[in-house]
Amino acid sequence: MADDLQRQEIADARASAAETIRPTVPALEAMLFQAFPVLDHGFVRVIDYMGDDSAIVQAARVSYGRGTKRVQEDAGLIRYLMRHRHTTPFEMCDIKFHVKLPIFVARQWIRHRTASVNEYSARYSILDNEFYIPAPGNLAAQSATNRQGRGEVLDGAEAAEVLDLLRSDAERCYAHYAQMLNEGDDADPTRRGLARELARMNLTLNTYTQWYWKTNLHNLFHFLSLRADSHAQYEIRVYAETMLRITEAWVPIACAAFRDYRLGAVTLSAQMVAVLQRMLAGEAVTQETSGLNRREWTEFTACFPR
Amino acid sequence: MADDLQRQEIADARASAAETIRPTVPALEAMLFQAFPVLDHGFVRVIDYMGDDSAIVQAARVSYGRGTKRVQEDAGLIRYLMRHRHTTPFEMCDIKFHVKLPIFVARQWIRHRTASVNEYSARYSILDNEFYIPAPGNLAAQSATNRQGRGEVLDGAEAAEVLDLLRSDAERCYAHYAQMLNEGDDADPTRRGLARELARMNLTLNTYTQWYWKTNLHNLFHFLSLRADSHAQYEIRVYAETMLRITEAWVPIACAAFRDYRLGAVTLSAQMVAVLQRMLAGEAVTQETSGLNRREWTEFTACFPR
Amino acid sequence: MADDLQRQEIADARASAAETIRPTVPALEAMLFQAFPVLDHGFVRVIDYMGDDSAIVQAARVSYGRGTKRVQEDAGLIRYLMRHRHTTPFEMCDIKFHVKLPIFVARQWIRHRTASVNEYSARYSILDNEFYIPAPGNLAAQSATNRQGRGEVLDGAEAAEVLDLLRSDAERCYAHYAQMLNEGDDADPTRRGLARELARMNLTLNTYTQWYWKTNLHNLFHFLSLRADSHAQYEIRVYAETMLRITEAWVPIACAAFRDYRLGAVTLSAQMVAVLQRMLAGEAVTQETSGLNRREWTEFTACFPR
Amino acid sequence: MADDLQRQEIADARASAAETIRPTVPALEAMLFQAFPVLDHGFVRVIDYMGDDSAIVQAARVSYGRGTKRVQEDAGLIRYLMRHRHTTPFEMCDIKFHVKLPIFVARQWIRHRTASVNEYSARYSILDNEFYIPAPGNLAAQSATNRQGRGEVLDGAEAAEVLDLLRSDAERCYAHYAQMLNEGDDADPTRRGLARELARMNLTLNTYTQWYWKTNLHNLFHFLSLRADSHAQYEIRVYAETMLRITEAWVPIACAAFRDYRLGAVTLSAQMVAVLQRMLAGEAVTQETSGLNRREWTEFTACFPR
DSSP states (O other), X not given: OOHHHHHXXXXXXXXXXXXXXXXXXXXXXXXXXXXXXXXXXXXXXXXXXXXXXXXXXXXXXXXXXXXXXXXXXXXXXXXXXXXXXXXXXXXXXXXXEXXXXXXXXXXXXXXXXXXXXXXXXXXXXXXXXXXXXXXXXXXXXXXXXXXXXXEEEOOHHHHHHHHHHHHHHHHHHHHHHHHHHOOSTTOOTTSOOBOHHHHGGGSXXXXXXXXXXXXXXXXXXXXXXXXXXXXXXXXXXXHHHHHHHHHHHHOHHHHHHHIIIIITOEEEOHHHHHHHHHHHTTOOOOHHHHOOOHHHXXXXXXXXXX | OOHHXXXXXXXXXXXXXXXXOSOOOHHHHTTTXXXXXXXXXXXXXXXXXXXXXXXXXXXXXXXXXXXXXXXXXXXXXXXXXXXXXXXGGGGGOXXXXXXXXEHHHHHHHTTOOSSEEEEOOTTTSOOOSOBOOOOGGGOEEEOSSOTTSEEEEOOHHHHHHHHHHHHHHHHHXXXXXXXXXXXXXXXXXXXXXXXXXXXXXXXBTTBEEEEEEEEEHHHHHHHHHHHSSTTSOHHHHHHHHHHHHHHHHHOHHHHHHHIIIIITOEEEOHHHXXXXXXXXXXXXXXXXXXXXXHHHHHHHHHHSOO | OOHHHHHHXXXXXXXXXXXXXXXXXXXXXXXXXXXXXXXXXXXXXXXXXXXXXXXHHHHHHTOSSOSOSOHHHXXXXXXXXXXXXXXXXXXXXXXXXEEEEEHHHHHHHTTOOSSEEEEOOTTTSOXXXXXXXXXXXXXXXXXXXXXXXXXXXXXXXXXXXXXXXXXXXXXXXXXXXXXXXXXXXXXXXXXXXXXXXXXGGGSBTTBEEEEEEEEEHHHHHHHHHHHSSTTSOHHHHHHHHHHHHHXXXXXXXXXXXXXXXXXXXXXEOHHHHHHXXXXXXXXXXXXXXXXXXXXXXXXXXXXXXO | OOHHHHHHHHXXXXXXXXXXXXXXXXXXXXXXXXXXXXXXXXXXXXXXXXXXXXXXXXXXXXXXXXXXXXXXXXXXXXXXXXXXXXXXXXXXXXXXXXXXXXXXXXXXXXXXXXXXXXXXXXXXXXXXXXXXXXXXXXXXXXXXSOTTSEEEEOOHHHHHHHHHHHHHHHHHHHHHHHHHHOOSTTOOTTSOOBOHHHHGGGSBTTBEEEEEEEEEHHHHHHHHHHHSSTTSOHHHHHHHHHXXXXXXXXXXXXXHHHIIXXXXXXEEOHHHHXXXXXHHTTOOOOHHHHOOOHHXXXXXXXXXXX
């Protein structure tokens, strides 16, 4: 796909405005269709949206007019809904993204089932020769303490070796994929090409794919709460962070409530609440006297250092 | 709720237009927010929408620009997707309705789970004194042959008695509901009112409720295929028929494909296909020689009379 | 429906045991099919189940054998999964209930969409003459402070009047429902009966219905976290509490984790965490200096009284 | 993973029987836990199930006892439910599979969202060195007429070249994956290993993964109707066919109805029905006079040859 052609198509799409009486968000309109770069070849684009902060209020009140009474009052209602997990009004807003992402990231992402997806079909079409290679600063060693975490960053010869292996394997696999397909200008007319649905199995998991992904604001917040979290794998977190910034332009009040009551919130077990109550009463609680196991105690004291 | 106030709110909402570069459908914009009457006190209003016919095409192609290449080609693709049940591109369009409907209809409707709903809360608010009474032409007797169907229409004294019972019971129950609540201008300050969440249990099932209901085009078509069907109960079918007309204004190409390949389509069992093949070969097939049971044979010959 | 017939059917079902190599939970087997009474005419029965505590472990490990390594280790894993909201392994257990409940309770319940439901059809069949009348101790006045809450209990003449209205309206509406149907032994052969799908609209919302309701353990916990909560309406909470006791017999380890990390847990906003940190450091924080609004401060101090 | 260990774990699981009063299906019990081989290294195992044919009947009737009245009557009801797409009673049966499958097949499979999944985590664990290589008879060329289809089978030098490329690329990529991980007995203690969550991106899409996959009978039938169909890609179809055989052992009546009314059924558009009616009336209809486009006519005459 020629990048210039894409840019022209995006410019064309942005050029054709129309009048609407639907809720409209100027800050998001300014972003529509544009590609926000993520990783080395990926991007996130907003294709369409429905609703705004006041649509949440309107649905919660099942009212006839636009949601807004007074901005202050609407914000209070939205924050109340978020705090008490009255989630259905947030389902009344939708957003549709076009995303380009490595296949191993797509495999994590697709586990969120309450979304609509149209993926570029490698059964029907030929994938581009693009694959993800981590930037040197993201080339992390396996964590020694957390089986699904990262440790320090590799460097020097270690990093060079890894980068070389990743790159050469992806390139070779793609070249053989193209050779097996035997299509296009370089095709050898004396040979038959392997079916696309078979040839694709030779590609590596860092090959880029792309999809249209549409979800409602409630499910988007759930996605962001897991994937914009510091425990998420870096390669999906950067997508989530880009989407979080877009969401802030779209529904600023709901997004602020999300940051306060979800993303930055802490859930304490019944036991942890009891420990805190004892600490507030002046008791010096230790892990031994807390009733928490070691792991819980570590998590607890990370949040409430003594 | 004062009708005039509602009309003013709707007029206000319709008056405030904005520019957007999102896909916009003028024929649907012309309908937005307006109440389409259904039954004696119900309505359907479109509150918002996302996408159009070309958004289906765009998602199916995972393309950068607007879907449209040539109108002819796009229509061919949409019809192909519908015919072969490639349903995901239809999920890329969303529509949000505000509906006022009797509770017994709401109970059928809510069985469609893949939608977002915000219902007016009788736990939190007081319901209006409005209930559904069938028009005389819809006052059907129980079918003698179909346990969940209607027979001929009642008339004369029979009809008058039924209408009188329905009306007087609904009125009395509502009056007692209000009496138990003991709120508003007529409240007796020497008595306490019953909790709203309890008092509501005294209402009859033809009391009107209202909700915001949002779904995507794929699930809307599923809803319409069941509820705009001649076997659906009349009281929900009239809602579905109104929504079908709205859908036609919104996505005319997809809706035409839906009519051809879903609503007007017939599914034949393996056995029925075999019977048709024999009939086309000139054989005179009877129920006895068909291999179909009586019920299937009746269904079959209703479609293909001999 | 004759109660004796039901009891016989339940006894018959309990009598026929078979061998299975599936995970089996004796404590739940002892409860199967039996009706646990709820409210005045309702019940909850377990019809079937799939999986146990060790099935959660087995799925989390994607292992070949039964989950159990050592009981201690399995419990640790289940608690870790619950604490960190790794919810998918809990989806691997299913339970199917048969529930009899008032229609206004059913309308709250059905808002939980991720379940399978088969409801007794009043379009097809005739409902029994059974309706819910609150016990005197549950006849609560409207709360003066919380629009969707209950205040003190009504008594004396106030209570008597309410009970009389509820009972007489439900009885009259049912009698007219039967009269309009005009079926059964007392039917008047000179009149036609109204269609069942229409006649049902005359019933009051406290009429009992029944359904089969099946869900997985993850969604059951979500249901219980909302409906076994003290803010839930009493009439649905008693169902949830019965189901919670059943769940305890079924998956005791997961259920204990649910109590600790969900039901008895507290979620603190980013601001509340900051306030707690200041309080632990010895600062005397007031609402004014907390950055919390009045409502949040009330919720906060209810949990951490000063 | 040692095959012997797996076999022992499966044998152990099969050895421990218990009594249950739940519905039990001896024909499925005989299959439980055993691995049915699919492709070169894959398998399907049934881990657990809930319900049987009579559970469908019981739910449809919302009855107290076991579904069965008379076998004949139950079968009639199940066939009626299937024919008229009354799908909810089929949701009352569940089945849980353990599946080992190539990643590119898993990516197709996961698009079915209404299921519960626990996949072996390559973020947390190390994948085995196993990948799919097509048997010579399945090495199909790209179809010349259908962009997502297969043509004739490659052979001779063409086949040999493809097989060699697939095998050598998969082997090399896995070897480098292991080298980057630098774990286990052969680890070089002077080097740090790359994080597992990163190293996995070097694997090819034919690498095997495995998961627990649980769904209800309604969604299983939907999966089978698409994936056991002749248009499905061979590599996923063989899994679906194995699962269809298992389903036949589990719910023979429902499965027969599924074959007649879904898998072997044909859906005709409104236009096709009209054409058939004209043909039955003796008219010689051609594509030109049919009103069908070329593609539809081809599909139509494939089913009803003239």
